Amino acid sequence: MIENKELVLLRPSKDLENKIMEYRQEFMQYNKNKNNINGSCSLHRFDSFDEWLDRVNICAADENLSTYKTITSTFIAVRKSDNKIVGTIQLRHTLTKELRDDGGNIGYAIRPSERRKGYATQMLSLVLEFCKELGLDKVLLDCDETNIASEKTMIKCGAIFDRNQDIPLPDGGVETVHQYWIYL
Numbered sequence: 001m002i003e004n005k006e007l008v009l010l011r012p013s014k015d016l017e018n019k020i021m022e023y024r025q026e027f028m029q030y031n032k033n034k035n036n037i038n039g040s041c042s043l044h045r046f047d048s049f050d051e052w053l054d055r056v057n058i059c060a061a062d063e064n065l066s067t068y069k070t071i072t073s074t075f076i077a078v079r080k081s082d083n084k085i086v087g088t089i090q091l092r093h094t095l096t097k098e099l100r101d102d103g104g105n106i107g108y109a110i111r112p113s114e115r116r117k118g119y120a121t122q123m124l125s126l127v128l129e130f131c132k133e134l135g136l137d138k139v140l141l142d143c144d145e146t147n148i149a150s151e152k153t154m155i156k157c158g159a160i161f162d163r164n165q166d167i168p169l170p171d172g173g174v175e176t177v178h179q180y181w182i183y184l
């Protein structure tokens with residue numbers, strides 16, 4: 001069990017369906033134009049829970065069928081005091097060339113109503129323990145240059161700045177991401 005005093009990280013399962021879909025709904029209502037749910041295996045794209053759960057399980061089991069071409073573990077962070085889902089976090093077990101340039105090993109989100117309570121920091125720390133158990137010696141994380149909350153979360157978990165990376169956008173523009181390593 002990956003847990004601390006306050007949170008437990010669980011693999012998605014059918015018995016969490018109602019709570020997971022309610023979590024998804026909160027993101028949909030929060031920002032209708034940009035409702036990406038980081039670290040969730042693209043939960044925002046799935047109206048069907050069962051189809052999403054299949055996708056999560058495929059990505060965790062088969063690197064060839066996985067979105068990122070590496071085994072991908074998705075976790076739901078549940079607050080122990082009331083069993084509320086507070087966030088999602090995903091580990092991409094190996095760094096492909098594509099992930100080295102954009103995305104890194106780990107993605108995460110905290111539901112809008114539970115932000116700024118330290119949960120992202122706790123959730124990332126818990127996944128880093130899982131990374132150590134897997135035998136990883138370092139993980140790459142990145143964030144958009146404007147994402148101060150995510151950058152602070154990484155730094156609080158020991159991240160060390162590596163470089164800036166320019167990502168071409170579909171509209172012809174460029175977005176700069178800050179890349180960090182966490183040594184385990």
Ligand SMILES: CC(C)(COP(=O)(O)OP(=O)(O)OC[C@H]1O[C@@H](n2cnc3c(N)ncnc32)[C@H](O)[C@@H]1OP(=O)(O)O)[C@@H](O)C(=O)NCCC(=O)NCCS
Nearest residue numbers: 038108109110115116117118119120121143149150152153
């Ligand atoms: C990034 C995110 C996960 C942070 O979650 P969180 O639970 O609010 O983060 P924490 O409470 O653990 O805070 C971590 C640090 O960031 C700071 N922080 C959090 N939100 C902030 C904000 N909006 N502006 C400035 N600092 C912020 C906190 O104050 C804390 O730093 P401190 O201890 O030095 O004060 C959350 O904002 C989120 O889900 N954003 C959308 C998804 C996303 O951007 N994911 C990351 C993609 S790279």
